[in-house]
Amino acid sequence: MATSTLRKTRSTGRPTLEEVAQRAGVSTITASRALRGVGSVGPDYVERVKAAATALNYVTNPAARALASSRSDAVAVVIPSISNAVFVDVLESIHSVLRPRGYEVLIGNSHYSRQAEEDLIRHYLASSPGGLIVSGFDRTESARRLIDASGVPCVHIMELDEAAGVHCVGFSQTRAAQAVAEHLVSRGCRRNAFVGAQLDSRTMQRGEGFREALKRLGLYDPDLEVLTPSPSSIGLGCDLFRQLLQRRPDVDGIFFGNDDLAQGALFEARRQGIEVPSRVAIVGFNDLAGAADCVPRLTTVRTPRVEMGRVAANLLLAMIDREPIAQPAVDLGFELVVRESA
Amino acid sequence: MATSTLRKTRSTGRPTLEEVAQRAGVSTITASRALRGVGSVGPDYVERVKAAATALNYVTNPAARALASSRSDAVAVVIPSISNAVFVDVLESIHSVLRPRGYEVLIGNSHYSRQAEEDLIRHYLASSPGGLIVSGFDRTESARRLIDASGVPCVHIMELDEAAGVHCVGFSQTRAAQAVAEHLVSRGCRRNAFVGAQLDSRTMQRGEGFREALKRLGLYDPDLEVLTPSPSSIGLGCDLFRQLLQRRPDVDGIFFGNDDLAQGALFEARRQGIEVPSRVAIVGFNDLAGAADCVPRLTTVRTPRVEMGRVAANLLLAMIDREPIAQPAVDLGFELVVRESA
DNA sequence: CTGAAAGCGCTTACAG
DNA sequence: CTGAAAGCGCTTACAG
Structure with missing residues (x-):
């Protein structure tokens, strides 16, 4: 058969x-350029290649x-947790802008470990990804x-840093806590x-912002800070509320x-017959589902998760395409949503 | 410089x-085999290559x-949603066994669309992945x-199918609903x-199992089936409960x-002063956070999400390594967790 | 605007 | 057990 001469020994079948170039009657490199839309290729050629x-x-x-x-x-996107809805929302948002642009989104889960994050970053960088998105600034x-x-374009999400040369999209955890x-x-x-x-860096920043604001108002009491390294959950919220x-x-x-801690506290308050907010007011963070x-409906801080993912992905795209970056650090702000619990 | 002869024109620097082979004093292919641990390579060579x-x-x-x-x-793992905690749990579990084995887990989110799923499968298959994990059997x-x-090894998760040649890890949605x-x-x-x-296939299967069981018990009332294509959420649970x-x-x-629908219902019941379970009993599904x-604490069906991910990943690994498969269809069962709401 | 040649960094298939 | 050669399917760098 005539076509058998085309067959390569280790061909994958696809x-x-x-073959596309041959069918279009052009050289391989012209087909490559036509499909990628780069370099100068005659419009008729482009059409023929695409058709082929x-x-x-x-x-x-x-x-x-x-x-x-x-x-x-x-x-590659490296986040500290995939169970925390906060990161899932950001991820989904990043995904929705990067996938349509032809990028594969690789998800690295560091489980809040600095060492694991370093390993993941090393691993992903080894395969020369087009870009990298990491969470916050607390790393080895x-x-x-x-x-x-x-030299891989990198965008930091969740937090803000004015340091020159750092690209980041987030909001001030400290100011949100002050509010x-x-x-x-x-x-x-x-x-x-x-x-x-x-006790991740963002939680600590919230604690700090809260503390500073209370000090300024002359109402700070160190005995009222409850910190635990256990992962945040509704069940933990129940326990911590009861103990406190x-x-x-x-x-x-x-x-x-x-928010999950706050929701747990709301459940526990109900079980113990403690009125919220009249006896104790409760505020959460993130405005999760x-x-x-x-x-009562939870008073909380709405964080710009969807927008953060979108803006970060677009910023990364601009960096990859070497476009000029108007603003390397983007503050997306936050919103205190006052409902019934406080 | 002597080393300059080693430098390739388009080298990436890594x-x-x-270079490893050269340093170890062996051929490239021997280095390749030593590092991969395949073929027969002298133990001393293996050591030298690894050291290099x-x-x-x-x-x-x-x-x-x-x-x-x-x-x-x-x-590649194709799931219908990344916001639904059910899939996040399975994903995390798959991740935890595949990453340590050196696999990159690519996540495709079909957003519950059959067409989107087909496109994702086409996309991933195009890059010849080592394996594929898909959700359920409802596809184009x-x-x-x-x-x-x-020819890519594929494991189906979430549901069960006894059809020969199909590899799946899940549980019977129907039987769970009957329980x-x-x-x-x-x-x-x-x-x-x-x-x-x-209205995804699993929800429909639950509805069917529930209906069949009630019919058998002579208690089926078609007027008491509430179905909506809207995505499941706590807020939707509030609305549907109120309307019903x-x-x-x-x-x-x-x-x-x-569960999220059920939790919404619990909130709404509380707001309307409707006693649960004395006036109306409520059961959820999945035993989510x-x-x-x-x-009251929710009575629900605990689904084996972590185990499902683990077993599916190991089954896939066995298929990739062409190991004999003892059991192509694995039923992981479920557990009715009776708490306070029903 | 178009192309022939070389190369990216590995592994397969074939020898020995 | 070890290796020289060829090839995977693209794109870069250089010509014309």
Whole structure:
């Protein structure tokens, strides 16, 4: 058969660029350029190549492309948790802008471990991804150096840093916590507690912002800070609330570092017959699912998760395409949503 | 310089297998075999190669490996939603067994669309992944054919199918729903409703199992089936519960297709002063976060999400390694967790 | 605007 | 047990 001469020994069976080029009657490289839309190719050629590709059901072999160009169509996103709805929302948002642009989104879950994050960053950087998105700024020096040395475009999400050369999209965790403190105090709470779990850098920043604001208002009581390294959850919220009220029955305002803790507290309060917000006001963080519907409806801080993912992905895209960056650090703000619990 | 002869024109700067081999004083292919642990290589050689790789900080270029072997170290997982905690749990579990084995887990989110799923499957199959994990069996004929024709090992999760040649890990949605129906009836509920959202195949199977069981018990009332294509959420649970009780105030048992709907119903019941379970019993599905802590604590069906991910990933690994498969269809069962709401 | 040649960094298939 | 050669399917760099 005439076609048998085309068959390569180790062929995968799928059509190659060469076959597309042959069918279109052009050279392989012209077909490559036509399909990628780069370089100058005669419009008639472009059309013929595209037609041939469609007819053959051609799909670029990503491995071959990556090897030849030493640049992959992958973007790695390293987050500390995949169970925390906060990151899932951001991820989904990043996904929705990157996938349509042809990027593969690789998800690295560090489980809140600095060492695991460093390993993941090393792993992903090893395959020369098109871009990298990481969470916050709390990482090992090695990880930081790996990112710098790689030259791979990198966007930081969740937090803000004005340092030159750092690209980030987030909001001020500190200011958000201050807003919560001011709200609690303005509604008359005098003994305000902060309850934080996981102890990741963002939770700590919230604690700090809360503390600073209370100090400024002359209402800070170190005995009302409850911190635990356990992962945040509704069940933990129940426990911490119960313990806190047992130890300090005089507390009249509580700021929880995450909504799930606050929702747990609401359940526990109900079980113990403790009125919210009249006896103790409760504020959460993030405005996760259920916050608007629970009883009483939860007062919380709405964080810009969807927008953060979208803006970060677009910023990364601009960096990858070497477009000029108007604003390397984007503050998306937050919103205190006052409902019934405080 | 002597080393300049080693420098390739388009080098990426990272060490290559050739450099490792050179340092170890062996051929490239021997280094390749030593590092992969395949073929027969003298133990002393293996040691020297590994030492050289470590010294050079060598990391295999995945694109080159994939191109040469026409087989990638990626496993694609296609799920219908990334916001639904059910899939996040399974995903995390799959991740935890595949990543340590060197696989990259690619996540495809079909957003419950058959067409989107087909496109994702086509996309992932195009890059010859090592394996594929898909959710359930409800997909387009094209998607099914693509999977079959690809020859890529594929495991189905969430549901069960006894069909020969199909590898799956899940549990019977139907039987789980039957157990719920029997529980409600056994505790005295006579007018039992089913409330399902999203209308994905698993929700429909639950509805069917529930209906069949009630029919068998002579208690089926078609007017008590509430179905909506809206995505499942706590807020939707509030709405559907309110509407149902307005329309059929005599209902005394409700089975919600997912815990979030049930939790919403619990909130709404509280707001309306409707006693649960004395006036109406409520059962959820999946035993998601919060089910054990809400008020009243939710009676629900615990689904084996973590185990499902683990078993599916290991089954896939066995298929990839062409090991004999003892059991192509694994039924992991479920557990009715009776708490306070029913 | 178009193309022939070389190369990306591995692994397969074949020898010995 | 070890290796020289060829090839995977693209893109880069250089010509014309």
